[in-house]
Amino acid sequence: xxxxxxxxxxxxxxxxxxxxxxxxxxxxxxxxxxxxxxxxxxxxxxxxxxxxxxxxxxxxxxxxxxxxxxxxxxxxxxxxxxxxxxxxxxxxxxxxxxxxxxxxxxxxxxxxxxxxxxxxxxxxxxxxxxxxxxxxxxxxxxxxxxxxxxxxxxxxxxxxxxxxxxxxxxxxxxxxxxxxx
Numbered sequence: 001x002x003x004x005x006x007x008x009x010x011x012x013x014x015x016x017x018x019x020x021x022x023x024x025x026x027x028x029x030x031x032x033x034x035x036x037x038x039x040x041x042x043x044x045x046x047x048x049x050x051x052x053x054x055x056x057x058x059x060x061x062x063x064x065x066x067x068x069x070x071x072x073x074x075x076x077x078x079x080x081x082x083x084x085x086x087x088x089x090x091x092x093x094x095x096x097x098x099x100x101x102x103x104x105x106x107x108x109x110x111x112x113x114x115x116x117x118x119x120x121x122x123x124x125x126x127x128x129x130x131x132x133x134x135x136x137x138x139x140x141x142x143x144x145x146x147x148x149x150x151x152x153x154x155x156x157x158x159x160x161x162x163x164x165x166x167x168x169x170x171x172x173x174x175x176x177x178x179x180x181x
Contacts (some may be wrong), residue, residue, distance in 0.1 A: 068111055068167065071139060071154050077173060079149045084141055095140070098122045103143050110136025125155050127181060130164050133157075144171075155180070 066088070074087050082144070092105040104123050108115060115134050118126055122138050130138065137156040144150035153168035164181040 010037060021181070049131075068137070068138075068154065068156050070101075072167065075139075075141070075149070075150070075152055076168075077149050077169060077171070081143070081147060084149065088139065093117070093120055095119075095123050097140075097142060105141045106144075107137075107139040107141070108135050108138060123153075125166075125180075127155070127164050130155060130157050131162075131181065 012018075037179070047119070075084070088107050088109075092107050095104050095106050095129070096102065097104050106117070106123065108117060112134050115129070117129075118124065125138055129135050137154055139155075140153045141149055142151040150171050151169060153166060155164060155166055158165050158179070161179075165177060165181045166180050167177040169175050
């Protein structure tokens with residue numbers, strides 16, 4: 001009888017745990033395109049520290065449509081990590097800058113369901129993915145020693161000429177925008 005009690009208790013605890021996991025939802029404006037598992041390399045809305053995002057930190061919805069203009073108007077050097085999460089959500093992948101191995105966040109914005117970046121270690125740009133519409137934009141955010149935005153770059157397909165562009169803001173605040181295809 002006591003063994004059956006423990007078996008029933010264990011089953012109930014497992015069922016409650018599974019139901020609790022099913023209730024969790026990805027957050028952020030691009031979460032419909034950026035869901036994945038912790039080992040898939042896909043951005044996940046909730047993962048432990050050292051993974052791709054901060055656990056259990058819901059992000060506010062952006063006040064506008066996520067497009068090139070939104071990024072240019074809202075993302076600025078000096079913003080905190082919380083500020084960036086409020087603008088773009090918590091679905092990002094932590095990567096390293098190829099130039100100096102510094103920490104960066106990569107946001108795959110407007111990605112099709114099941115999209116997989118070709119490189120989840122470095123700030124590699126999936127130009128072909130942008131050109132073919134697998135994702136609309138890739139945003140890399142670089143962090144300073146004080147934990148604020150030091151630099152960022154946005155890669156997107158220009159609707160007028162069909163070319164992929166790189167818009168970036170340097171640590172000194174200088175802006176550059178150029179076609180890369």
